[in-house]
Amino acid sequence: MKCRRCREPAVIDVRRHNAAFCQPCFLHHCREQVRRAIDEFDMVQPGERMLVAVSGGKDSLGLWHILSELGYPADGLYIGLGIGDYSDTSGRYAQEFADRFGYTLRHVDIRDEYGFDVPTGSRAAKRAPCSACGLSKRHLFNAVAMEHNYDVLATGHNLDDEAAVLFGNVLRWEAGYLGRQYPILPATDGFVRKVKPLVRLGERELAAYCVLSDIDYIVEECPMAAGNRHLGYKEVLNTIEERSPGSKAAFVFGFLEHAHHRFAGDATEEREDLGPCTVCGAPTPGDICAFCRMQARATGTRIPVTVTTSATMTAEGAELDH
Amino acid sequence: MKVVLRNPRREIDVATPRNVAQLLTDLDVVPESVLVIRNDTLVTRDERLREDDVVEIRPVVSGGAR
Numbered sequence: 001m002k003c004r005r006c007r008e009p010a011v012i013d014v015r016r017h018n019a020a021f022c023q024p025c026f027l028h029h030c031r032e033q034v035r036r037a038i039d040e041f042d043m044v045q046p047g048e049r050m051l052v053a054v055s056g057g058k059d060s061l062g063l064w065h066i067l068s069e070l071g072y073p074a075d076g077l078y079i080g081l082g083i084g085d086y087s088d089t090s091g092r093y094a095q096e097f098a099d100r101f102g103y104t105l106r107h108v109d110i111r112d113e114y115g116f117d118v119p120t121g122s123r124a125a126k127r128a129p130c131s132a133c134g135l136s137k138r139h140l141f142n143a144v145a146m147e148h149n150y151d152v153l154a155t156g157h158n159l160d161d162e163a164a165v166l167f168g169n170v171l172r173w174e175a176g177y178l179g180r181q182y183p184i185l186p187a188t189d190g191f192v193r194k195v196k197p198l199v200r201l202g203e204r205e206l207a208a209y210c211v212l213s214d215i216d217y218i219v220e221e222c223p224m225a226a227g228n229r230h231l232g233y234k235e236v237l238n239t240i241e242e243r244s245p246g247s248k249a250a251f252v253f254g255f256l257e258h259a260h261h262r263f264a265g266d267a268t269e270e271r272e273d274l275g276p277c278t279v280c281g282a283p284t285p286g287d288i289c290a291f292c293r294m295q296a297r298a299t300g301t302r303i304p305v306t307v308t309t310s311a312t313m314t315a316e317g318a319e320l321d322h
Numbered sequence: 323m324k325v326v327l328r329n330p331r332r333e334i335d336v337a338t339p340r341n342v343a344q345l346l347t348d349l350d351v352v353p354e355s356v357l358v359i360r361n362d363t364l365v366t367r368d369e370r371l372r373e374d375d376v377v378e379i380r381p382v383v384s385g386g387a388r
Contacts, residue, residue: 001366011364015354020366057384130385160383207357207382211364219380220331231385238354238383 007144012208014132015245031210033200034066041183043195048151050074051192054098055140056090056106058217058236059156061097062206063198065215067154068101074154079140080109083224090218097215106148108140116298119224124297129224132294139282139291145192158198159207160218161250166255175284182260190283202248210252240251279303323350326378337374343367343382345377355383 001010001023010020021029028073037043044050044240052067054060054076067074078094090242092109099107111117116124122132145153162181169177187193192210208216225231240247276282277289288303296303323338325345339345342358342365358365360376371377 001368010366013366058382059384060348120331204357204382205356207380208364211357211359212343219328221381221384225385228385231383234383234385235352235355240354242352
């Protein structure tokens with residue numbers, strides 16, 4: 001195969017674009033896709049302070065690198081989730097990457113700072129491990145961004161992630177989730193602006209970007225993710241994509257263009273109903289946010305809660321009543 | 323030829339197929355879900371393979387909470 005731009009021998013094919021690229025042209029292609037996403041969705045303005053959610057994997061490290069290449073300097077935030085050797089290894093990849101390029105990486109260790117880890121939180125809150133992990137990351141990324149006055153939080157969600165989440169939300173017609181599924185979520189009371197600059201790149205492109213940029217990332221999958229629903233959706237979508245290249249992009253961008261606005265009202269209503277968590281102040285639909293409830297259960301802490309009956313209950317008691 | 327698989331990392335010997343696309347078909351791997359790396363260099367589906375090649379098939383699909 002020849003590179004579409006320069007006709008030199010190609011190293012990677014991207015069937016969605018009916019194209020193949022040599023190394024320099026592929027790296028240019030990736031940067032251009034991110035630049036287009038940032039411009040199209042008005043994600044960040046010059047001079048704004050950006051925080052990147054970093055896991056040590058290909059997407060977050062690739063994103064951090066591309067943002068820097070495009071002239072958007074950002075700090076990183078790594079959350080140690082306490083998932084055994086996997087967390088130790090992924091944290092090492094994140095720190096080595098930051099050291100190599102001279103970037104600032106913040107660390108939050110959930111065990112040190114909140115007294116529990118994801119496996120314990122998962123069991124205590126009776127949540128699937130990926131649900132406990134996602135809840136912890138969403139809560140802490142937002143909390144740290146707010147605490148340190150960042151203007152925008154960038155995450156490594158790529159086109160495949162968006163397609164898989166959309167697939168799941170459409171299967172169950174989750175109106176609120178569909179209304180929130182957009183490459184930018186504006187800042188509101190208690191929430192920093194969130195952006196997904198990788199929405200125009202597939203995860204195969206991100207992996208290739210890292211290999212071709214000599215970026216070391218953790219290739220191994222999280223041991224707790226095996227067999228989860230999200231991976232099943234990706235498998236289905238990749239099989240469709242193989243037969244019909246461009247299907248995932250058509251699915252996601254077709255939704256954004258033709259259907260997202262139909263659900264946006266559901267998401268706005270949900271956000272308007274939020275109030276501050278009585279423990280940590282984060283926005284929540286109840287008295288205590290889901291993260292603080294999980295922490296209380298995992299650590300055996302009883303948190304006094306004021307409820308509408310003016311009685312005082314524990315966090316666990318409040319949960320049982322809902 | 324030798325093929326390196328990941329998650330977990332292991333090596334297998336396979337009869338040398340004519341190209342990368344054939345290798346993935348033989349191993350029942352969806353091309354969209356992997357990169358193929360030969361001697362530390364990415365290769366496209368039409369690349370011919372040789373008996374003395376060492377080829378890594380690296381999965382690119384990550385899941386779980388994002």
